Amino acid sequence: MKITVAVITPQDYEKFNAVGMNAEACLADRVKLICQDDAGHVAESFMKQDEFDRLGLAYIEQNAKLEHSEVCDEWFMKCSQNSWYNDLERNPEKVIKVMFVGIEDGTGREVYRGIETQRYYLREVYANQRFAKWYLCGERRVPEDGREPRPNLIFQLGDQTEKVVYDDWNGVAAYKDQFNENFREKVSK
Numbered sequence: 443m444k445i446t447v448a449v450i451t452p453q454d455y456e457k458f459n460a461v462g463m464n465a466e467a468c469l470a471d472r473v474k475l476i477c478q479d480d481a482g483h484v485a486e487s488f489m490k491q492d493e494f495d496r497l498g499l500a501y502i503e504q505n506a507k508l509e510h511s512e513v514c515d516e517w518f519m520k521c522s523q524n525s526w527y528n529d530l531e532r533n534p535e536k537v538i539k540v541m542f543v544g545i546e547d548g549t550g551r552e553v554y555r556g557i558e559t560q561r562y563y564l565r566e567v568y569a570n571q572r573f574a575k576w577y578l579c580g581e582r583r584v585p586e587d588g589r590e591p592r593p594n595l596i597f598q599l600g601d602q603t604e605k606v607v608y609d610d611w612n613g614v615a616a617y618k619d620q621f622n623e624n625f626r627e628k629v630s631k
Contacts, residue, residue, distance in 0.1 A: 443503050448474045450488070477519045479508045485517035497526055527608030533594045535605075538563075540597055542626060551577075552626060554599070563597070565604075565625070572623070574616045576606050590614045599625060 450469055458465035472488040485508050494502070506521040527533065540554035540563060552565040564577040576591050593608040604622040606614050616622070 443506050444478045445503050446476045448476050450474045483508045483517045485519045487519040522610050524608055524610055527593045533592050535594045537596045537598050540599055572618050572621045574621055
């Protein structure tokens with residue numbers, strides 16, 4: 443993928459406004475990227491400046507692909523951030539030992555507490571798909587932790603483990619390969 447960084451033009455603003463979008467809001471703090479794949483397809487993309495700065499042009503070129511939209515009859519750039527977030531140097535693996543506390547009323551989410559940190563975690567298991575979303579919660583929540591755990595954390599309950607990774611589809615969670623349907627098997631329900 444060949445990507446060129448370009449200046450946002452008055453024509454770009456007109457194009458957004460012409461389809462009923464607020465160009466000022468849509469293009470604020472964005473960088474314009476002109477992308478061309480090996481097959482010669484071309485797309486314009488407007489990426490958030492902070493995202494562009496974080497990923498860098500080299501990463502974007504290696505992890506972006508163009509997809510065609512039948513609805514718009516246009517090509518669009520899609521850049522996966524999976525490799526960036528799941529990089530073991532950036533986010534090294536860390537084991538968090540937890541104990542089961544109970545089931546959250548009304549949601550059915552499993553509540554766990556970190557044995558060493560005393561921090562609370564929620565585990566939401568989705569019945570229709572093999573994945574579990576983990577959340578930070580409770581009185582001991584630390585603001586810089588954010589709303590969800592970072593990638594490459596391994597939750598351990600007894601001898602059962604479940605690792606969370608980042609996926610563009612739904613953020614940080616335990617997906618098919620990491621999801622452990624037996625994670626809570628020895629705990630009374």
